[in-house]
Amino acid sequence: MHHMTLAEIARGLADKKFSSEELTQVLLARIAQLDPQLNSFISLTPELALSQAKAADARRANGESGALLGAPIAHKDLFCTQGIRTSCGSKMLDNFKAPYDATVVAKLAAAGGVTLGKTNMDEFAMGSANESSYYGAVKNPWNLEHVPGGSSGGSAAAVAARLLPAATATDTGGSIRQPAAFTNLTGLKPTYGRVSRWGMIAYASSLDQGGPLARTAEDCALLLQGMAGFDPNDSTSIDEPVPDYSASLNGSLQGLRIGVPKEYFGAGLDPRIADLIHNSIKELEKLGAVVKEISLPNMQHAIPAYYVIAPAEASSNLSRFDGVRFGHRCENPENLIDLYKRSRGEGFGAEVQRRIMVGAYALSAGYYDAYYLKAQKIRRLVKNDFMAAFNEVDIILGPTTPNPAWKLGAKNSDPVAAYLEDVYTITANLAGLPGLSMPAGFVDGLPVGVQLLAPYFQEGRLLNVAHQYQQNTDWHTRTPTGF
Ligand code: GLN
Numbered sequence: 001m002h003h004m005t006l007a008e009i010a011r012g013l014a015d016k017k018f019s020s021e022e023l024t025q026v027l028l029a030r031i032a033q034l035d036p037q038l039n040s041f042i043s044l045t046p047e048l049a050l051s052q053a054k055a056a057d058a059r060r061a062n063g064e065s066g067a068l069l070g071a072p073i074a075h076k077d078l079f080c081t082q083g084i085r086t087s088c089g090s091k092m093l094d095n096f097k098a099p100y101d102a103t104v105v106a107k108l109a110a111a112g113g114v115t116l117g118k119t120n121m122d123e124f125a126m127g128s129a130n131e132s133s134y135y136g137a138v139k140n141p142w143n144l145e146h147v148p149g150g151s152s153g154g155s156a157a158a159v160a161a162r163l164l165p166a167a168t169a170t171d172t173g174g175s176i177r178q179p180a181a182f183t184n185l186t187g188l189k190p191t192y193g194r195v196s197r198w199g200m201i202a203y204a205s206s207l208d209q210g211g212p213l214a215r216t217a218e219d220c221a222l223l224l225q226g227m228a229g230f231d232p233n234d235s236t237s238i239d240e241p242v243p244d245y246s247a248s249l250n251g252s253l254q255g256l257r258i259g260v261p262k263e264y265f266g267a268g269l270d271p272r273i274a275d276l277i278h279n280s281i282k283e284l285e286k287l288g289a290v291v292k293e294i295s296l297p298n299m300q301h302a303i304p305a306y307y308v309i310a311p312a313e314a315s316s317n318l319s320r321f322d323g324v325r326f327g328h329r330c331e332n333p334e335n336l337i338d339l340y341k342r343s344r345g346e347g348f349g350a351e352v353q354r355r356i357m358v359g360a361y362a363l364s365a366g367y368y369d370a371y372y373l374k375a376q377k378i379r380r381l382v383k384n385d386f387m388a389a390f391n392e393v394d395i396i397l398g399p400t401t402p403n404p405a406w407k408l409g410a411k412n413s414d415p416v417a418a419y420l421e422d423v424y425t426i427t428a429n430l431a432g433l434p435g436l437s438m439p440a441g442f443v444d445g446l447p448v449g450v451q452l453l454a455p456y457f458q459e460g461r462l463l464n465v466a467h468q469y470q471q472n473t474d475w476h477t478r479t480p481t482g483f
Pocket of ligand 1: 125126127150151170171172173174175176203422
């Protein structure tokens with residue numbers, strides 16, 4: 001039962017082959033048995049899950065239908081869930097029970113989603129390895145000695161290990177696409193503003209975007225359908241109609257213009273990944289796509305710009321966690337300054353503290369123009385590169401990551417080495433564009449992802465290309481041994 005995709009579950013429930021309650025019991029037992037190896041959950045919510053499953057079964061018995069009605073899912077632990085711990089992977093929020101549901105959580109619950117729990121993540125979504133969580137590192141089910149990617153590593157490991165069919169995640173600089181690549185999943189970062197950020201604990205507000213992690217493009221379409229849409233509570237949410245994503249999956253790729261940036265294949269890319277990306281291009285050519293070399297000349301400036309803008313926004317967003325308004329409070333403070341210092345010093349881990357310091361420095365008087373303002377100018381240049389490219393091509397294709405998943409601990413002493421691994425993903429966040437990663441093969445038994453980028457609001461096009469690719473390849477069906 002645990003091998004079923006969301007689409008297969010929806011058919012099985014509609015055909016009364018099993019109930020949501022039965023499926024939920026099976027998955028909860030599987031999580032109890034297997035998750036100790038992976039550490040992919042921070043909190044489990046079996047009582048909530050079983051009551052939602054029973055309610056979904058009752059709604060179906062009353063004639064209701066819907067692809068997500070009775071579908072088991074989990075939420076990255078930065079989506080607020082009413083009455084349930086929402087930790088953001090941090091000691092700072094270890095005892096925080098959100099007083100309300102995030103819009104994404106509420107929408108998926110209304111559609112009949114069954115919440116099995118809250119998934120592990122890098123602290124405050126900062127990281128690419130899921131090693132900075134207060135709740136411990138997450139392991140990659142493809143090789144337990146390797147990282148699953150981050151920051152949505154818990155959602156990715158759980159879905160890849162068939163503990164559940166799909167989960168929510170967020171992507172500020174690649175945290176949906178990179179863990180998807182590292183664990184052989186399909187993950188979609190929507191256009192900035194497509195999915196409400198209300199109730200999603202902020203890391204870098206101008207870059208953060210929620211989206212689905214699943215095994216197939218077809219399932220990403222189903223989950224995105226439940227997540228997307230205008231939300232008056234989020235002032236950056238965009239009031240555009242949500243198309244029927246499943247309806248776009250079967251479009252022909254005849255004549256689709258694929259742009260392949262020459263900058264993507266420079267030094268730093270594992271040549272074995274380059275080969276797999278070229279194979280995926282050939283596969284899409286067989287389906288009628290035409291390939292064109294393009295250029296994104298400002299790509300080389302994207303990492304430094306991102307690692308100024310994201311920490312700058314984080315330093316501002318995280319100022320509310322001071323032991324007074326929100327978050328962990330130290331014991332017996334001597335005075336207010338002592339309370340702030342020790343509460344924040346105890347509550348935040350090393351990576352979060354590093355970013356707060358970098359961000360506060362970049363925003364400080366005297367350095368603002370040299371760092372933050374300059375980074376914003378680069379951000380515009382990165383966007384302009386994409387706008388020029390999309391005048392010539394329909395999608396942009398390349399590797400999701402320069403290397404496969406590294407060993408746990410391998411980059412702990414060198415944070416910049418980890419930042420460099422984000423080279424292919426962060427440009428989409430800087431520009432606000434939608435991006436998808438899908439399985440493209442293996443290197444040394446570890447999964448490799450191919451990334452597709454599209455113009456604003458063309459999530460349907462990304463899902464269409466990925467679905468057609470998945471109809472003609474079987475990488476996405478491979479299962480990690482032992483799961
Ligand atoms: N690795 C990037 C960072 O650490 C992206 C994280 C994310 O997308 N949340 O900032």
